[in-house]
Amino acid sequence: MMDETPRWTLPLLAAGQAHKETTHNEALSLLDLVVQPCVEAVGLDTPPGDAQPGQAWIVGARPTGAWAGHAQALAGWTDGGWRFLVPRAGLSVWNHAAQCRSEWDGTAWHTGRVLARELIVDGKKVVGTQRPGILLPDGGQVIDSEARSALGLIVAALRDHGLIASG
Template sequence: MSDQTSARLGLPMLQIGQAQKELSHNEALTLLDFAVQPVVEAVGVDAPPSSPVVGACWVVGSSPTGAWSGRAMAVAGWTSGGWRFLSAREGMAVWSRGDTAVARFDGVHWGVGEIRGAHLVLAGRAVVGAQQPAIAAPTGGATVDVEARAALATILAALRTHGLIAS
């Protein structure tokens, strides 16, 4: 953090003896308005729209042009005073109206609709975990029923391990 801006979002800080403190305060509120519960029109847009609505936001693409030049991957929001930008931070998430999905910044790019985790828990019960080993296909033999039953038993065990069916 510098004496001028906040560490994470780069919000302007009020200074001792600063004239017109309301300007810094209002700028910080405008940026917070874009940062808290953010909703963007689209992700990865390189050119600013020609007629944006006040309060509308976009995630800038990797090769921005025009008023967005030099602001790759940032969240761009239109205000009555022009464009305001929030630098993307690792873990930052926005709701993308265009994709009807969450987009999350991983430190390098915005991933849209990706869900990552170690396991999925529904109603307090783990239902999907780590991938299990491959199941060999039946290969025939003298007693096909025995091989089919063994394959089915392995499939059922995998489904139970994932919590997709009860034990």
């Protein structure tokens, strides 16, 4: 018989269990931590001394003190002390310090990275997969330095944004 959930290891009630409220409250505390999580910062190794109930952090790679043994975990302070959740691939948190999302890819936390196949704004695709490189104009019968300069700047901007490869 399973005594915890398979993904987030939330405690389950057992038939005939005494003090069911303890198990139930622990599960609710962990759910409060993982549902739409917001963390104060990512990668801290030392627990803050002034944590308030409801605040959370992503533990660093070499944790100390109360966080020892919980590297890379989601750590939340509750009235009952620290609660930890081992991240699963795809866990995304709002990183208050960086003002963007941080995501666990199954190996490491990444902050501010957006993985997508395309970007749609108001129903219109504005960014898609990278296209092959574009060669800059070279040679020809008529040399138009202003046009070449403008084309060069456009191609450079597209390369800087990663929309086309270097040619």
